[in-house]
Every structure is written in C-alpha cells, then in structure tokens.
Amino acid sequence: MKKVKYKGKNRYNEFLSAAKIISKKISKIEGVVGILATGGIGRGYCDDYSDLDLIVYVDDKRVKKIEKYIAVGSLIYKDIALDTPVESYQRALKHRSPSPYWSQVMRWDRENSQILFDTEHKIENLLKEKLVYPDWEQKKLLKKYNEGVENHLKYNFEMWEKRGSLINLADSLIKATEYIILWIYAKNKKFQPYLPKWLFYYLENNFVPEAKYSDIIKKVYLNPIKKIIQAKRIRTELIELTKNIGIKFNYENLKDIFKQDGKNWEKASEKTKHYLSW
Incomplete structure (x- = not known):
C-alpha cells in the first residue's frame, strides 16, 4: 500500500x-x-x-x-x-x-x-x-475528457479572448486543466477520485508518469492571472503539454470549427434547412 x-x-x-x-x-x-x-x-x-x-x-x-x-x-x-x-x-x-x-x-x-x-x-x-477497468470504459472516458480539453482550451478560450473577458479566460484554463488531469488518470487506468477534493491525488503523489508535468498543470491554480497575455502564455504551455502526453485535437482554431459547422449545414436535409433558415 x-x-x-x-x-x-x-x-x-x-x-x-x-x-x-x-x-x-x-x-x-x-x-x-x-x-x-x-x-x-x-x-x-x-x-x-x-x-x-x-x-x-x-x-x-x-x-x-x-x-x-x-x-x-x-x-x-x-x-x-x-x-x-x-x-x-x-x-x-x-x-x-x-x-x-x-x-x-x-x-x-x-x-x-x-x-x-x-x-x-x-x-x-x-x-x-x-474493481475492474475494462478497455471499453477507458476508451469512452478518454474520448470524453479529450473533447472537454479541446472545448475549453480551443473553442471557449478563443471565444472569451475575442470578447475580452479575463475571468472567463481563466475559467476556461481551469476547466481545460481539470479535463487534462482526468484524461491522464484514464490513460493510466486509474479510477477517478472523489472530486473536487482529491483531483490531484495521483499527480501530487507521483502515482502516474505524467506527474513530471505537475509544474505546468499547477500554474493555472497557483499563479493569479491578471492579464490576457498571462492567460495566453499558460494556454500555449498547456497545448504543448497535450501534445507531449497524447491528447489530439480535431480543430486548430475557432475558424476551423465554424468552417466545419458550415459544412454540416450544407449536408443537412432540405427539411432541416427549411425550418432552420430565414
């Protein structure tokens, strides 16, 4: 033990x-x-x-x-x-x-x-x-957490940056980091601890290999974000971290997401276009 x-x-x-x-x-x-x-x-x-x-x-x-x-x-x-x-x-x-x-x-x-x-x-x-952790459950959780990281680190961050809201930028970074942590746990087939109390359990006790990235992960919690440039700097470090640990994104930026949504509209049925257009 x-x-x-x-x-x-x-x-x-x-x-x-x-x-x-x-x-x-x-x-x-x-x-x-x-x-x-x-x-x-x-x-x-x-x-x-x-x-x-x-x-x-x-x-x-x-x-x-x-x-x-x-x-x-x-x-x-x-x-x-x-x-x-x-x-x-x-x-x-x-x-x-x-x-x-x-x-x-x-x-x-x-x-x-x-x-x-x-x-x-x-x-x-x-x-x-x-006390089992089947592969299908791991796959499901990895997908869920990966999407959470991308949603907050890509879409939400860029949206709030363009809106000029520092508090929401910080919130996006915190939520993205939480998903990164949970992704790390799922990757190593570590059961999710009781949240929020034990979010850092495996990391702070070096129970997972990714604990070596703790300094980067902790930044958003320990360093007060007072300027947008600080938020952008932490975001860049987190994106680099995701690459190092294996998290992959479907989109590079907000424009890519909007472009894909536009393609989805073109693929929609005529009935859908009729009722949802003006």
Whole structure:
C-alpha cells in the first residue's frame, strides 16, 4: 500500500487501532458479512481532518435494522469523526461493474481499502470481481475528457479572448486543466477520485508518469492571472503539454470549427434547412 504524505501528524496507527476495535464488535452482529476500512486508513494517511471510514456489508434483510444504530453519521469520539455506512452485500454483488452503482469514484474508494472482517472471503472476492477497468470504459472516458480539453482550451478560450473577458479566460484554463488531469488518470487506468477534493491525488503523489508535468498543470491554480497575455502564455504551455502526453485535437482554431459547422449545414436535409433558415 502506498502511503500518501501530507504536512502534519499522521494518525494512521491510531485510526487503524480504533477501526479494528470497532470492527471486532460490529462483526459479532447477526447478518454482518464483512467490514472494509476506506478513506484515510485505506490510503495510509489520517490526520485531524480525516474521518474513520468503515463500510459495513450486511445481509440485505438486515440493512435497515443495523443501519439504525451503526450508520448514524455526524459522530465524533475521542477526536475522531466516524463515517460508518451500512450496505447490502447482495446489492453490491448483484450490480455489474462498471455501472452507476460501481462508479469510478466507488471503485477508487474501494480500491484504497483494507479488509478488517470477512465472512468466507466474500468481501475479498467481491472486490476482485468489481474493481475492474475494462478497455471499453477507458476508451469512452478518454474520448470524453479529450473533447472537454479541446472545448475549453480551443473553442471557449478563443471565444472569451475575442470578447475580452479575463475571468472567463481563466475559467476556461481551469476547466481545460481539470479535463487534462482526468484524461491522464484514464490513460493510466486509474479510477477517478472523489472530486473536487482529491483531483490531484495521483499527480501530487507521483502515482502516474505524467506527474513530471505537475509544474505546468499547477500554474493555472497557483499563479493569479491578471492579464490576457498571462492567460495566453499558460494556454500555449498547456497545448504543448497535450501534445507531449497524447491528447489530439480535431480543430486548430475557432475558424476551423465554424468552417466545419458550415459544412454540416450544407449536408443537412432540405427539411432541416427549411425550418432552420430565414
């Protein structure tokens, strides 16, 4: 397990010890199938701002009864915040992966975890089955994020530059950079972390090769943009970055986009042209 390192005291051992004590007691409740420690314990770093995250898997028929006194939320005991949701093991098993249930964020959370209690290896086998990242999903996400980068770095940026809006130029750069980051994660088949809190998770911890470009990626967040020339300079660096990591654009500039839209009009049906022309 790779341990995330941040400034401040790491209370990991304290959190893990507490989690084991709690898990031992919860495991004796009728219907409990397994207990999974996620969050800071799973990532190897807990501090004063961390929750003690435990996923309690139980038999479906026992969920409502057990969650009444386990999944209560908003509790702090001995300076540790508790987050202990109760989930149906059968429901988790039934849903295919990927799916809305086994989303990227869900898989990221479960991937960074420790099993503290497991009946007949059910949780171990559940994670083996569900923590997958198929090629088709990667292809779909790469396309989605690539389009997001192009939309903000090409179309929106040029549009707001011509309109003379500095704040919207900065916003376009921030949104384009977010898509670049997510594209990098998809390229490396890294599950999307919980956003916006953990957007930089893989980059700042050097978990992906593209972390070497962090200085360029961080510029739009750390350097206040006060002039359009600054925005244009950062944009140029980001475009160069996209070339280096493999992001490809369909258009060079705004004129190309308008030209293509014009061709689309020519290809439209006569019925479409009739109703949408003046």
